[in-house]
Amino acid sequence: MKDQHINRRDFLNIVGITAATTTAALYGCAPKDQKSSGSKASSPVPTDQMTYRSFPSLGEDKVSLLGYGCMRWPTIPSPDGKGDLIDQDAVNELVDYAIAHGVNYFDTSPVYVQGWSEKATGIALSRHPRESYYLATKLSNFSNYTRENSLAMYRRSFSELQTDYLDYYLLHSIGGGEGMKTFNDRYVDNGMMDFLMKEREAGRIRRLGWSFHGSSDVFDEVLALHDKYHWDFVQIQMNYVDWRHATGRNVNGEYLYQELEKRNIPAIIMEPLLGGRLSNVPQHIMMRLKERRPEDSVASWAFRFAGSPELVLTALSGMTYMEHLQDNIRTYSPLVPLTDEDKEFLEETAQLMIKYPTIPCNDCKYCMPCPYAIDIPAVLLHYNKCVNEGNVPKSRTDENYREARRAFLVGYDRSVPKLRQADHCVGCDQCNEHCPQSIDIPKELQRIDQFVEQLKQETL
Incomplete structure (x- = not known):
């Protein structure tokens, strides 16, 4: 194992975030000292029972069902009082614990945590053997579609992540802007798709796919390009509320999953907790879930839902705090798949949830920084x-x-x-x-x- 650990003071001289990030936990707005309810919270965390998924189309890849989303790394206040800084010591601790307990998939992006996630993730992971984890990042060229900028972003990811190959590479957030026109501008007309295909052939990208936020017609059109580009995987938003009751621009998870299933394309799941809303549920819904499985956390129901479909490769969770990481490891060590009765129960729960007029924010922070400093x-x-x-x-x-x-x-x-x-x-x-x-x-x-x-x- 490489000894590249640096202390917090040294790292603060390297990495900074000019705008503060919210300290709300992924499991709702709970403070750090608010523990997950349920007696399992004090039980030992298994080190050798993680559920793994593999598919013939992905070769010998054996991926942990729990994937680490690196978009919510913990932060600490900046010494100058102007925003927060990534807490590299905490990131190292979380990564070490995750790997020790069977988590081997880490998902980041050049734009996560105000642009500092890749560097922090690279520092933490480079302390472990490269073959011990799968690394995923994205081409997040949202505003500058030029080939020059896209290539620079791609190459910078290798440097930040301290690696010479990427296991999973994604076209980031397909479906935004003007639909297929934006897709073509970002990836086709500038020659980036041809470039990425050659990079996959050369082995610098092992698997090529895309993440989706948009309308069903864009999803269908990009998916139809499978014959041309051979998508190795697709990342979709899926949880027990969005499964049949998606709101706004989102597409029902059931439709997205079934379309991938038709083509036998593995699915990576994002937002299994709907931005934390499925762990911070109204009191009567919490009691409903606890009555059925008293020892399990409220969040575990959402993760069991996300992990139960057979074509799911991994379910991502942006775990800021150790107690959330531990709870999710318990849920998938091993996974107890949902029964048909459980699925009916969660559909009834979803119908109760949609009666609450919450704003569909998933705390992704893509809206930040605000030019007027609003959090x-x-x-x-x-x-x-x-x-x-x-x-x-x-x-x-x-x-x-x-x-x-x-x-x-x-x-x-x-x-x-x-x-x-x-x-x-x-x-x-x-x-x-x-x-x-x-x-x-x-x-x-x-x-x-x-x-x-x-x-x-x-x-x-």
Whole structure:
């Protein structure tokens, strides 16, 4: 094993993030010391029972069903008080623990964590034998489609990740912009698809695929290019709510999975927790899940759903905290597949979930940094948390109006610094073009700000 460990002070001199990232955990807006409920939280974490998936089309690859999404690495405050920095010591600890407990798939991108994820991931993984893990990253050329910029991004990934080959390489977030026109601009007309095909032939890319956020017609058209490009895998959003009840621009997971199944293309799953919303559920839904499997966490139901279909290669989770990593390892060590009865139970649960008017933010942070320093994900996630907890008072006649009003306002100030709250939005719309969920972000920020002002002005 290479000894490339550096201490936190040295790393802070190298890596910085100019804009602060939200400290909300993936499992909702829970603070770090909030443990997953259920008696399994104190049980030993298995080191040798991880479920692995392999497919003839992927050769000898044997991939852990739990994949590590590197878009939410932990951060610490910058010494100069201007934003946060990646906590490299914490990243190293999480990566070491994951590998020791059977996780071998790590997914990153040049744009994750304000552009610093690849470097942090590369530092952590380079301390382990290269053959002990599968490394995935993406061509995230969202705004600059030129061949020169795309090639530079591709080559920089190798340098940042300290590797001479990539196991899984993705065309990032297909379906945005103007659909197929944008796809052609980003990858075809500039010659990048031809280049990437040759890179795969040369072995510098082992598997080539794409991640999807868009409309069904774009999905169908890109999937139809399988005969020409031979997609090795496709990454889709899939969870037990989106399976049949996708909202906005998202396509039902059932349709996406079944289309891949027709072509026998392995699926990589993103957003199994729907941006944390399926672990931070309303109280009565939590009780419903706990009654059926008292020892399991609420989140484990979502991961079991994501991992049960046979064509799923791995399910990604952006685990910021050790307790979340441990809980997910337990869920997949080994996986207990859903029964038909379980699937019916989760469909009923999904129908209950969609009654809550949450904003479909998955905390991807593609909208960041905001030019006016608004912490967009933190604002939206606080609102969603209050919706789930019943702390969005609609009328002064509500029985719990006083308590809900105080919980929303106090929680807002604690979750989001005042200078980064929604009232600083000027409606520039810069964030909208980057949102894979097609949220009208300025509209939601203005709505939340108006709601906050209304609560502040009312006297009791």
